[in-house]
Amino acid sequence: MLSLLTFPKGFGLFSMSPFCIKSALMLELSGQPWQRSDMLDPTEMPHRKLPVLATPDGQIADSDGIRDWLEGQGADFDEGLTTADRAHTRAWVRLAEYHLGLHLLQMRWNDDAVWPEVRDQIFQPVPEPMREEISAPVRKEIQNGLQWQGLARFTDAERMHRLEQDLKPIKALTSERPYLMGDRITSADLSVAPFLISMLQTSEASQISKRLRDDAVLCAYLSRVTETVPLP
Known part of the structure; x- marks a missing residue:
């Protein structure tokens, strides 16, 4: 196994x-x-x-x-798609993992309102009196990486604007069909949905979480993915 x-x-x-x-x-x-x-x-x-x-x-x-x-081994996560459609799924994968992913890191590690919840989730095995001391160097390393990459240099409003530019096309497609590429889950959904649901679930204190919670179309899309492929 x-x-x-x-x-x-x-x-x-x-x-x-x-x-x-x-x-x-x-x-x-x-x-x-x-x-x-x-x-x-x-x-x-x-x-x-x-x-x-x-x-x-x-x-x-x-x-x-x-x-x-x-x-x-024989799996095909884009079964039935044309070569052009497969090119689109690859672009969605990269958007999710290299842009939505940066926003998730920023949200979890660089938002002081969210950080206590993130710290207590990720460092839960560490005794509570030691969590801040143990987690601080890890947090600092990620913050430095976000500063170097550039996302952390934007204002909150600028970051939300950039994120909206990603969310709008996802919403536009999933308002018309069950999944990003049509009636079947593809590799695009297998990357986009995990990042969106991670943003949604991280903390109610986050502006991004609230944005997603208030979006009936995106929430319905995420529910379809998790119901179609339930995880143990």
Whole structure:
């Protein structure tokens, strides 16, 4: 049986990491038997990251690597799509993971109103009196990365404007059809939905969470994805 090495549950979700949620969704759709194996410290893992899939071929690192391996076993997450449509799904994957993902990091690690909840979720195994001391260097490293990348340099209003530019096309498509590419879940949904639901669930104190909670179309879309591919 395959084992998905994943960050633990958190924020009411299968995992604190949208990349781990994406990988679990792919495993469910692939039809392969699998189990979860939770861990908090990925420093001994390839690339020092999670998720990692333990397979008969060895450890497969990164959600894209996991996708490649599952497709090599016969899965097709974009079945029935044209070459042009497959190009669109790849663009959606990259938008989710490289732009929505940055907004999720900013929201969780750089918003002082949200940080206490995030700290207590992610560092829950650490005794409470020590959590701030242990978490502070990790938070600082991520904050520095966001500053270097540039998203942290914008004002809150500027960041929300940029995020809206992503949310509007997602809403436009899912208001007309069940999923981003039509009547079936594709790789686009397997990346976009985990990042949106992670934003939605992280904290009621977040402006982004409120934006998503108040959007009936996007909430209905996320419900369709989670109901179609329920995770253990």
